[in-house]
Amino acid sequence: MTRILAALTLAAGVLLVPMVPAEAATKDVSIDAHAFMPRNVRVDFGDNVRWTNDDVDPHTATSDQGFWNTGTIDPAGEATQAFTSAGTYEYHCTFHPEMHGKVVVPLTVGKKVRHGWKVRWATGREAPDGRDFAFQYRKKGTRAWHTLARHNIHTKGTFTSDEPGRFQIRVRTNNTDNGKHSDWSPVETVKIS
Ligand SMILES: [Cu+2]
Helix, strand or coil: CCCCCEEEEECCCCCCCCCCCCCCCEEEEEEECCEEECCEEECCCCEEEEEEECCCCCECCEECCCCCECCCECCCCEEEEEECECEEEEEECCCCCCCEEEEEECCEEEEEECCEEEEECECCCECCCCEEEEEEEEECCCCCCEEEEEEECECEEEEEECCCEEEEEEEEEEECCCCEECECCCCEEEEEC
16 A cells, blocks of 8 residues: 655745735624524634624623633623634533534635645634644545644645545644644545646
């Protein structure tokens, strides 16, 4: 069996042209009848989630892994949280642990390059303090995931392989303040020819 040589070249982040950040979008989640609705939302990194409390009781939207905590959102109140990196983020209400929700943030596949693709998984040049990223891939149709970067602070890179084929890639965000991490982002598939 031939070993696939895949690599993730991490971009140093020297930007010759200043990037104009796209305007952040905001997805709304209503809290009503002791539930987050919709329970799962998907946003691009750089976008926000806004929780509005349409219930008669106070609630919170609190990350299971300590990524954020809105604190108490009183009835008719709201709280907004920016999501700056790829991963799947589970959250709950601290007052009502049966209340669960999920924010899904995909990575983005950019330009095709020789034997690979440019990929990006977070805003900015580097991870903010207390965060870093893990990157995995596998050849489509195989089972095991391979880690190319376990704790990297770069927000983008180039995924390459010396063997053509379809590859699946995914990213998660680590919370280095507490040793926890998000779940994996949705899987993206890139074709290498
Ligand atoms: Cu609650």
